[in-house]
Amino acid sequence: MKENLLESGVRSSEDRGVLQYAPTHDTRLGTQTRVALTGNDAVALAFKQVDPDVAAVYPITPQTELMHKFADYVSNGEVHTELMLVESEHSAMSASIGASAAGARTITATSSQGLALMWEMLYIAASYRLPIVMVDVNRALSGPLNIHCDHSDTMGCRDTGLIQLFSENSQEAYDNTIQAFRIAEHPDVQLPVMVTLDGFIISHTVEALKVFDDEVVKAFVGEYEPLRSLLDTDNPITMGPLDLPNYYFEHKRQQVEAMERSRKVISTVGNEFEKISGRKYGFFEPYKLDDAELAIVLLGSTAGTAKDAVDLLREEGIKAGLLKLRVFRPFPGRQIIKALANVRAVGIFDRSISFGLEGGPLFNEVRSFAFESNFKMASFIYGLGGRDINVAQIRDVFLTLKEIKDTGRTDIPVQYIGLRE
Amino acid sequence: MTKTKTHPTINKAELPTWCELSGAVISAPGSSTCIETGTWRTYMPIRDAEKCIQCMRCWIYCPDSAIIVEDGKVVGIDYEHCKGCGICAKECTPKDKAIVMKEEIK
Ligand code: SF4
Numbered sequence: 001m002k003e004n005l006l007e008s009g010v011r012s013s014e015d016r017g018v019l020q021y022a023p024t025h026d027t028r029l030g031t032q033t034r035v036a037l038t039g040n041d042a043v044a045l046a047f048k049q050v051d052p053d054v055a056a057v058y059p060i061t062p063q064t065e066l067m068h069k070f071a072d073y074v075s076n077g078e079v080h081t082e083l084m085l086v087e088s089e090h091s092a093m094s095a096s097i098g099a100s101a102a103g104a105r106t107i108t109a110t111s112s113q114g115l116a117l118m119w120e121m122l123y124i125a126a127s128y129r130l131p132i133v134m135v136d137v138n139r140a141l142s143g144p145l146n147i148h149c150d151h152s153d154t155m156g157c158r159d160t161g162l163i164q165l166f167s168e169n170s171q172e173a174y175d176n177t178i179q180a181f182r183i184a185e186h187p188d189v190q191l192p193v194m195v196t197l198d199g200f201i202i203s204h205t206v207e208a209l210k211v212f213d214d215e216v217v218k219a220f221v222g223e224y225e226p227l228r229s230l231l232d233t234d235n236p237i238t239m240g241p242l243d244l245p246n247y248y249f250e251h252k253r254q255q256v257e258a259m260e261r262s263r264k265v266i267s268t269v270g271n272e273f274e275k276i277s278g279r280k281y282g283f284f285e286p287y288k289l290d291d292a293e294l295a296i297v298l299l300g301s302t303a304g305t306a307k308d309a310v311d312l313l314r315e316e317g318i319k320a321g322l323l324k325l326r327v328f329r330p331f332p333g334r335q336i337i338k339a340l341a342n343v344r345a346v347g348i349f350d351r352s353i354s355f356g357l358e359g360g361p362l363f364n365e366v367r368s369f370a371f372e373s374n375f376k377m378a379s380f381i382y383g384l385g386g387r388d389i390n391v392a393q394i395r396d397v398f399l400t401l402k403e404i405k406d407t408g409r410t411d412i413p414v415q416y417i418g419l420r421e
Numbered sequence: 422m423t424k425t426k427t428h429p430t431i432n433k434a435e436l437p438t439w440c441e442l443s444g445a446v447i448s449a450p451g452s453s454t455c456i457e458t459g460t461w462r463t464y465m466p467i468r469d470a471e472k473c474i475q476c477m478r479c480w481i482y483c484p485d486s487a488i489i490v491e492d493g494k495v496v497g498i499d500y501e502h503c504k505g506c507g508i509c510a511k512e513c514t515p516k517d518k519a520i521v522m523k524e525e526i527k
């Protein structure tokens with residue numbers, strides 16, 4: 001593998017796919033191989049290439065195969081990671097907190113109920129400023145019991161203080177996972193980062209993606225040097241003591257600051273990642289948005305379907321566009337509104353529900369920044385519990401948006417795509 | 422026997438601002454002695470040295486190490502840290518208690 005580390009410029013190799021290289025911040029340049037992997041395997045490979053110190057895991061569908069694959073790497077001696085097989089997800093996050101506090105580069109992964117069971121520990125990981133990298137393979141929350149994709153699990157913990165990155169496909173899940181370490185561990189950030197990928201749709205679907213040689217990933221994430229460690233006996237610290245009224249408020253305020261500072265770091269890491277990969281990563285991806293009159297905003301794998309719908313409508317002469325959000329926390333509200341400045345009607349897609357609140361979480365968050373914008377908005381709930389969504393349905397949404405644009409209506413109730421009515 | 426240290430008092434004006442914090446970390450070992458748990462007290466233990474038989478039970482039972490001991494002898498109570506729980510008074514050996522709790526008007 002090492003001979004494929006390139007010293008400079010663009011090179012190609014017969015047995016490898018298209019190569020795109022440019023110098024990185026750490027001046028390492030590397031090859032990429034085109035491979036076919038499921039989303040779970042792609043993330044497991046990213047974890048293997050980072051070779052973290054500790055992984056604390058508990059199986060849950062559809063995440064199970066991810067850590068199953070990573071356990072293979074551990075058993076085969078391909079990583080030095082201490083794999084802790086704990087008795088629940090609450091313990092997985094608790095063990096991750098302990099390991100990260102001790103100064104170990106720490107990972108975990110879960111889905112749905114597992115994430116719900118981690119809940120109280122997520123707040124603790126964030127408030128202790130521990131740069132744990134965790135993957136959530138999106139799955140509906142019970143009940144009723146359902147193992148398929150929606151975003152209820154991630155949305156439920158949007159206020160825990162974790163950075164949240166969404167992925168459209170296996171490539172993005174792989175790329176986001178690698179970038180997550182740099183974001184989490186940056187001295188200005190020091191927060192846990194959650195990378196999400198849609199359950200089954202990404203996690204279990206084999207897709208072609210480009211992966212780096214191990215050395216390239218290792219050079220990109222660098223050696224982990226914890227800012228502080230409970231095992232550093234020369235500099236003894238106490239982490240997470242009782243925080244009485246005279247300190248708690250200040251601790252919350254500095255978490256706000258860390259989240260704000262992460263914005264710059266997410267951009268910088270995205271730019272540096274582009275240099276080694278040729279793939280662009282910002283807070284969101286605009287698709288045919290420049291001259292769009294109608295647009296939809298969404299998260300995750302449905303972006304692929306939506307791009308096809310946009311293409312179809314463009315052929316029909318309708319100026320459709322898409323804004324695929326990648327970073328949900330910190331929420332890039334002002335940038336989203338700026339990107340939609342020339343759009344007349346916007347449909348916000350939510351793969352989760354906020355009961356008692358009109359429209360889904362994404363709709364309401366975008367709307368909270370839209371008070372000075374000129375466009376009309378409508379909320380579309382879709383895909384709950386793995387309900388399929390197709391190009392024709394998204395095309396229908398655009399036709400609804402066209403009606404909103406033409407009539408100026410603002411009283412469109414929340415729409416449920418693909419629901420039997 | 423250990424000699425109780427004189428504790429530094431905490432100056433509320435010197436508490437760090439949020440900008441000076443990073444994570445829920447205490448980087449100064451032993452700094453809990455700076456926390457005046459004595460501010461919680463509503464009843465204060467009053468010790469009568471005349472009645473004291475130096476059994477040390479108050480020192481053993483005090484949950485806040487607020488019984489001051491010098492040269493193996495109880496010499497007083499550290500009111501900066503005594504939270505007024507009354508355990509010392511309850512455990513005090515003599516029938517005619519050497520420690521009694523008295524309501525504290527602040
Ligand atoms: S009242 Fe409680 S805290 Fe105070 S000296 Fe007695 S035992 Fe210790």
Ligand code: SF4
Pocket residue numbers: 468472473474475476477478479480495509512513514515519520
């Ligand atoms: S318990 Fe009472 S008698 Fe015993 S040492 Fe303390 S004050 Fe003196």
